[in-house]
Amino acid sequence: MNYRKLGKSGFNVSEISLGTWQVGGGWGEPFNEKKAEEIIHAAIDAGVNFIDTADVYSDGQSEAAVAKVVKSRSEEVFLATKCGRQIQPHTAEGYTPERLISYVEESLQNMKLETLDLVQLHCPPTEVYSRPEIFGAFEKLKEQGKIRNLGVSVELVDEALMAMKYPNVTTVQVIFNMFRLKPTEQLFAAAKENNIGLIARVPLASGLLSGKMSSNTTFNPEDHRAFNRHGEAFDKGETFSGVDYEQGLAAVEELKKLFPAEPSLAAWALRWVLMFPEISTVIPGASRPEQVRSNIQAAELPALSAAQMEGVKAIYDQYLRPAVHQAW
Template identity: 60%
Template sequence: MKYRRLGKTNLNVSEISLGTWQVGGTWGSGFNDAAAEKIINTAIDQGINFIDTADVYEAGLSEAAVGRVVRSRKEEVYVATKCGRQINPHTNENYQPKVLRKYVEDSLKNTGLECLDLIQLHCPPTEVFYRPEIFELFDRLKDEGKIKNLGISVEKIEEALKGIEYENVTTVQIIFNMFRQRPKELFFEQAAKRDIGVIVRVPLASGLLTGKFSAASTFDADDHRNFNRDGSHFDKGETFSGIPYEIGLEAVEELKALFPDHTNLAPIALRWILDHPEVGCVIPGASKMEHLLSNITASDLAPLIKEEHKKVDVIYDQLIRKHVHHSW
């Protein structure tokens, strides 16, 4: 495993880290504590030292599992969680400092940790990024020893650019992959100037970029890849990166032709992300052990050559760009 400095947090984190949205069970299939703990422990065994969770993942069960494992280990493992998505209705008006404070304190109780290495606003409405009082709260929480760093998780480039104007914002978690390339333009440039740690989520486009899906693939009724393709439950861009499923399959076939020696495209897709030096770490999820072990191999792959990057860009420009580039 290789490590990178995560911006002005100064944390030295594994470039392949772990996201825990579906740890311990695939999306919609329930949560299995034993499976979750096994995956998290194996991740740490393999050199992963940064784990991302959220209070809404399985109603706090994910946070609790992460906390149990991290507390049981001797290694220094950084825990990042998120707050705000419990707000219902999820509106700008309902984002209030006292509400967010309670969520942070609840996450401390849930994880059993004395201090959170990173707390992130969890994809709040765009208007929230224009309210300084929301961001000032986290300075007080830091002074109280409850958090070490503040980050933001965003849907849109606009939100990322506005969020990093606040001095206490240290990281941005954003969707970036072969099918969502806009962040590498202005945002990456500005993030580097402000020493912002970039955390990449949805790196495999909800599994599309593994190359294992087909037109005949089916998803459980409670799986967001089934019920949220049109964005009816949360931001459409979180599901298959916002592109129509059939278009994604067509683009994946082009990628398979470009990388014929890789029956599993996931390590290549992750390597493509790591080839961008502005990225601090990537947080693919893992519902099975083989997913975790496959993802970790990306850190050992050689960077893609320039010609391969150019051909990935051509696939994006021809098939994907019009569906996503100007929406997020």
């Protein structure tokens, strides 16, 4: 495993880490503590030292499972969680310092910890980024020793740029994959200038970039890939990166022509993300331990060629740019 600096947090984190949305619900299967623990152990066994979760993943059960496993291990593992999505309706007016502080307190209780390595605002409405009192609340938590760092998980590149204006923001979590190239234009340079750690989420476009889906693929009705394709429940950019499913399948067929069949398109898609030195870590999810090990092997692949990098961009420009580029 290779490690990269997570911005001004000072943490050296595994370049491929673990996201636990799949572990904690939203993908059509109920939370399974035993399976969750197996996945987390497999990640740490392979050198992962950064795990991302959230308080809304199975109502805190994901947080609890992550912390339980980490406490049972001798390795240093950095824990990141998120808060804010409990606010319903999810509006800027619902964001108050008091409410967010209470969520952090709940996460500490769920995880039975005294300090959280990283707390991230969980895709708040754009207006929240213009409210200094929200970001100031986390500075107080830091002074109290309850958190070490503040970050944001964003939907829009513009939101990331707004967040970087606050000096206590150390990380930005953003959707970045072969279907979402906009972050390379302004965000990467700004992150480097401000020493912000960039966390690449949804790196496989909700599985589209696995190369295993087709027009006949079906999804559990409780899987967001079935119920949120048009943003019915939350931002549609979270589901298939906002790409039309059939258009995404067509782009995938073109991508397959650029890369060897082995080990998998998913592995090459993760390796593509790591070609960008501005990315501190990428956090693919997993629904079983074998997926964790497969994801991590992507870091061992050779660097992509200039022709492959240019090919990915050309496919994006042809199939995806008109629909997604300015939307996020």
